[in-house]
Amino acid sequence: MGSLIPFLDLNQLPDPPTTSATKSALVTPKMEPKLEPSDEPLETHQPTQQQSLPQQQTPQEPFSSSTTPNILSKSQHTPITSQPSGISSEEGNVYSEFCRISELFRSAFAKRLQRYGDVDVLDPDSRAIVPVPQEDNNNQVSTLVVSRRRPPHQRSAELVRVTDLGIEDQRYFRDVVRRTRMIFDSLRVLSMTEYEKRRLGEPGLNRRVRGDLRAASVLRDRGMWLNRDKRIVGSIPGIYIGDLFFFRMELCVVGLHGQAQAGIDYVPASQSSNGEPIATSIIVSGGYEDDEDAGDVIIYTGQGGQDKFSRQCVHQKLEGGNLALERSLHYGIEVRVIRGIKYEGGLTSKVYVYDGLYRILDCWFDVGKSGFGVYKYKLLRIDGQAEMGSSILRFAESLRTRPLVARPAGYLSLDVSAKKEKVPVFLFNDIDSDQEPMYYEYLVRTVFPPYAFNRTGNGTGCECVSSCADDCFCATKNGGEFAYDHNGILLRGKPVIFECGPFCRCPPTCRNRVTQNGLRYRFEVFRSRETGWGVRSLDLIQAGAFICEYAGVVLTRDQAQILSMNGDTLIYPNRFSSRWAEWGDLSQIFTDYVRPSYPSIPPLDFAMDVSRMRNVACYMSHSETPNVLVQFVLYDHNSLMFPHLMLFAMENIPPLRELSLDYGVADEWTGKLSICN
DNA sequence: GGTATGTCACGTGT
DNA sequence: CACACGTGACATAC
Numbered sequence: 001m002g003s004l005i006p007f008l009d010l011n012q013l014p015d016p017p018t019t020s021a022t023k024s025a026l027v028t029p030k031m032e033p034k035l036e037p038s039d040e041p042l043e044t045h046q047p048t049q050q051q052s053l054p055q056q057q058t059p060q061e062p063f064s065s066s067t068t069p070n071i072l073s074k075s076q077h078t079p080i081t082s083q084p085s086g087i088s089s090e091e092g093n094v095y096s097e098f099c100r101i102s103e104l105f106r107s108a109f110a111k112r113l114q115r116y117g118d119v120d121v122l123d124p125d126s127r128a129i130v131p132v133p134q135e136d137n138n139n140q141v142s143t144l145v146v147s148r149r150r151p152p153h154q155r156s157a158e159l160v161r162v163t164d165l166g167i168e169d170q171r172y173f174r175d176v177v178r179r180t181r182m183i184f185d186s187l188r189v190l191s192m193t194e195y196e197k198r199r200l201g202e203p204g205l206n207r208r209v210r211g212d213l214r215a216a217s218v219l220r221d222r223g224m225w226l227n228r229d230k231r232i233v234g235s236i237p238g239i240y241i242g243d244l245f246f247f248r249m250e251l252c253v254v255g256l257h258g259q260a261q262a263g264i265d266y267v268p269a270s271q272s273s274n275g276e277p278i279a280t281s282i283i284v285s286g287g288y289e290d291d292e293d294a295g296d297v298i299i300y301t302g303q304g305g306q307d308k309f310s311r312q313c314v315h316q317k318l319e320g321g322n323l324a325l326e327r328s329l330h331y332g333i334e335v336r337v338i339r340g341i342k343y344e345g346g347l348t349s350k351v352y353v354y355d356g357l358y359r360i361l362d363c364w365f366d367v368g369k370s371g372f373g374v375y376k377y378k379l380l381r382i383d384g385q386a387e388m389g390s391s392i393l394r395f396a397e398s399l400r401t402r403p404l405v406a407r408p409a410g411y412l413s414l415d416v417s418a419k420k421e422k423v424p425v426f427l428f429n430d431i432d433s434d435q436e437p438m439y440y441e442y443l444v445r446t447v448f449p450p451y452a453f454n455r456t457g458n459g460t461g462c463e464c465v466s467s468c469a470d471d472c473f474c475a476t477k478n479g480g481e482f483a484y485d486h487n488g489i490l491l492r493g494k495p496v497i498f499e500c501g502p503f504c505r506c507p508p509t510c511r512n513r514v515t516q517n518g519l520r521y522r523f524e525v526f527r528s529r530e531t532g533w534g535v536r537s538l539d540l541i542q543a544g545a546f547i548c549e550y551a552g553v554v555l556t557r558d559q560a561q562i563l564s565m566n567g568d569t570l571i572y573p574n575r576f577s578s579r580w581a582e583w584g585d586l587s588q589i590f591t592d593y594v595r596p597s598y599p600s601i602p603p604l605d606f607a608m609d610v611s612r613m614r615n616v617a618c619y620m621s622h623s624e625t626p627n628v629l630v631q632f633v634l635y636d637h638n639s640l641m642f643p644h645l646m647l648f649a650m651e652n653i654p655p656l657r658e659l660s661l662d663y664g665v666a667d668e669w670t671g672k673l674s675i676c677n
Numbered sequence: 678g679g680t681a682t683g684t685c686a687c688g689t690g691t
Numbered sequence: 692c693a694c695a696c697g698t699g700a701c702a703t704a705c
Contacts, residue, residue: 155699208691213696220697248689252698260698261687268700277700287688303687309692310688320686320700340689348690 155258157271159278161234173238174625177254178651179582180219180226184253185543186492186584187215189485216249222589227255231267233280233333234357242389244540244652245338245352248283256354257281257338264303264321266328277324278333279360283352285340290368290376295391298337298358300325301368302375312370322375329360334382339390347542353389353654357382389654393540396655400522400538416525417442417616422518425616426538429527437525437533443613444518445644447553452639460638461503468512474500475512488514489544490648493580493631495600497646501635514546515633515646521547523616524656531621534658541653544583547628550645551615552608560607568611571618573645574604575664579629583650601632601640608645617647623660627651630661 165173188211195209219225227236236256251257258281259265266279284293287310288301302322307313316322328335334357343351362378381388398406403414403426410430417425420442427437462473468482469475475482477498485491488511500512508517522538541547552571555563564570587593610618620628629650632643653659 208695210690210696212690217697249697258699259687260696261689262699263687265699270701283688285688306687350690 156229156231157267158230159233159267160230162232162237163234165237169237171625174240175238176226177238178625180224180253181250181651182543182583183224183586183588184215184219184250186586187218187589188212188247189489189491190586191215193485212247212249216253218589219253224588225253225255231280233278235336239354241354241356241386242392242654242657243354244346244389244654245354246347246350246542246652248340248352251283251338251352256336257283262303262321263287264325266321266324269323276327277320278331279321279324279328279335281336281338282325283338283340288374289370290366290374293339295388296381298377298379300377300379302377305372305374312368312372312374315373316375318365318375325360325377326363326375329363329377332359334359335379337379337381341390341393343393343540346540351393351540353393355381355388355390356385392654392656396538412438417444420444421616423520423522425519426522426524427526428524431527431529434527434533437619441613443551443553443615445549446551446608447613448637448639448642449554449556452554452642453637462500462506464500464504464506464510466507468500468504468506468510472506472512474498474504482512484511484514486511488546489542490514490546490583490631491544492584493582493629495580496632496634496640496643499633499635513635515549515644516635519548519616520545523548525616525619528658531658533619535616535620536656536658537653538655540655541649543649543651543653545649547647547649547659548615548617550608550617550630550647551613552610552618553613554642555607555609557605557607560609563609563611564607568609571608571610573606573608573630573632573643576630576645577662577664579626579650579662580631583629583631583648601643604632604641604643606642620647620659620661622663624662626660626662627653627657628659628661 191209191211191214195211216225226238232255236254239254239256245251245256249260252260257265263283263285264279265281266277269275269277272278282300284291284298284300286293288306289312290299290301292299302316302318302325303320304322305312305314305316318326325335337355337358339353339355340350341353342349358379358381360377361380364376365373366376368374395406403411407428407430410428411426412429412435413427415421415424416427416437421444425442429435460473462468464472470481478494481491483491483494483497499515500506500510501516504510506512520539521541524536524538526534526536528534550571555570560570585593627650628647631646631648633646634640634643647661
């Protein structure tokens with residue numbers, strides 16, 4: 001178990017009431033905590049030994065039966081059904097989620113501090129995280145709205161540092177972050193879709209919607225922003241260096257940077273125990289002409305003094321974020337650095353990259369290029385961290401354009417697909433002499449047995465000539481909606497997706513043919529010391545984007561049993577974990593969110609042979625926190641027994657980060673884990 | 678002295 | 692040199 005190290009306790013905590021044995025306790029040192037100057041660094045605490053924290057499982061939320069979610073209307077003020085604070089956590093999704101997280105944090109606290117012995121044990125409820133109170137408790141409605149009048153929402157002033165999380169906790173927090181971001185993205189897209197629909201009815205409607213802002217507001221009203229109960233200095237649990245964000249508000253939602261616009265986030269002086277503000281994170285966005293970004297070393301300009309056209313027009317003052325940075329320098333407190341960089345090929349023209357922790361070395365008042373005074377801060381990246389996301393982005397860029405110049409040694413092949421894919425698939429190994437992937441024939445698509453095509457009537461397709469719409473026959477097969485948005489992003493996972501196919505009249509550019517158009521990203525099969533052969537992309541992959549098919553030769557159960565005795569490598573599609581089920585699931589937001597009656601498929605009873613012919617997917621590694629999911633898709637035949645295995649991104653995957661799949665547990669047929677390598 | 682309310686600074690995404 | 696927007700910190704009012 002990791003430790004949460006409080007090093008600045010800003011509130012006097014009440015006396016300990018009795019604590020029940022079932023509750024974890026929040027403990028705090030008896031002595032008055034003090035800020036120590038930088039020559040006595042705060043990190044003198046030793047990390048705790050690894051302890052496993054009992055993990056509470058997410059309560060399974062039953063799907064209530066009611067209507068589909070309503071519009072994301074802001075004008076309508078209809079309160080959602082809410083969970084009054086203090087009610088048992090089994091009842092409400094949001095509330096239980098909060099309790100779970102806060103409980104984890106409290107347990108971590110207790111574990112950490114018990115080592116000191118000299119502590120007070122406090123009633124956990126005294127510091128319980130409570131979701132933002134809903135204004136009303138009218139249970140009959142569940143329209144998604146953003147409340148017009150926000151209850152005052154105090155951010156915590158309690159500074160903590162989270163270190164040495166155990167593997168279980170890392171996995172847990174990663175999952176919380178991933179789910180929250182997925183909900184953010186679903187809401188963002190939903191908000192824009194609703195707007196487009198409304199605009200069809202009201203042509204005069206011309207006000208642009210900001211889906212990102214709306215999504216953040218909805219999550220905030222539901223109390224689903226992460227890490228609001230503590231001010232975390234240092235890294236945020238569940239967020240890795242190199243993680244990518246397309247929207248500024250997303251940084252707020254996950255707690256990486258709590259300011260919607262300002263580049264410096266800090267604990268305000270008014271809340272700080274000694275009346276001094278402390279900086280926790282900054283965003284280097286290129287908005288200040290006096291910034292100098294050399295990667296490991298940054299000369300960062302303070303905030304303020306600009307007019308509305310971002311020109312310096314007055315001197316900056318040592319207040320707010322500027323003062324906070326100066327105080328952080330004084331106390332030797334590290335700050336998180338997020339870079340906003342231009343990047344084409346993403347969802348927006350800019351991405352935010354978490355680049356890790358920096359220490360502030362120096363601070364001075366200088367005359368900027370404009371002639372006005374600005375505060376400058378010299379920051380140095382702390383050693384021993386993973387490589388910076390922003391430099392990986394740059395490196396990937398050079399690999400895309402001139403691979404052999406950027407990396408002269410290590411390429412075994414510049415296209416293992418031998419031009420069978422639209423884009424080359426690189427093969428790279430710079431650590432040993434293994435050349436295994438060279439010896440397989442590259443297979444672009446899964447080979448199905450002929451009778452998969454004969455079994456059912458084939459001629460069922462749509463008659464759309466130009467483009468398919470929501471009332472098209474193929475949309476009906478998918479429960480009256482397409483599975484993808486107009487950019488080919490998977491909106492919601494389903495047991496099976498019916499794409500338009502050879503029996504449809506629509507063109508190949510139809511939006512319902514996402515998985516039929518081959519590779520879009522440049523992949524690299526690479527050799528790794530940890531995972532053997534693995535796969536990574538040279539391009540940024542947006543969450544929900546189609547990656548590739550998992551291709552092989554389909555075998556019946558009997559055939560598979562014979563071949564597996566030969567030691568051939570087989571894949572069992574029914575063993576992949578059903579990650580599609582959580583993709584696009586908004587039941588945490590809409591209390592009346594129902595799982596539509598999608599057509600389901602019978603349990604899959606086939607295996608795939610990848611022992612002679614395989615594609616790039618076969619080299620993907622297994623992970624219990626995968627970044628790729630399997631979605632079954634049908635298009636070229638109608639046999640539900642034999643769907644294609646299509647892979648989609650579960651999160652924004654930065655270039656050169658390894659792709660991973662949850663292959664599931666040991667297979668029931670053979671007892672072997674279905675991974676080839 | 679605490680809470681409620683108002684004002685402002687802070688860039689962003691389109 | 693367009694425009695609307697959300698948040699948090701802080702000032703002010705009570």
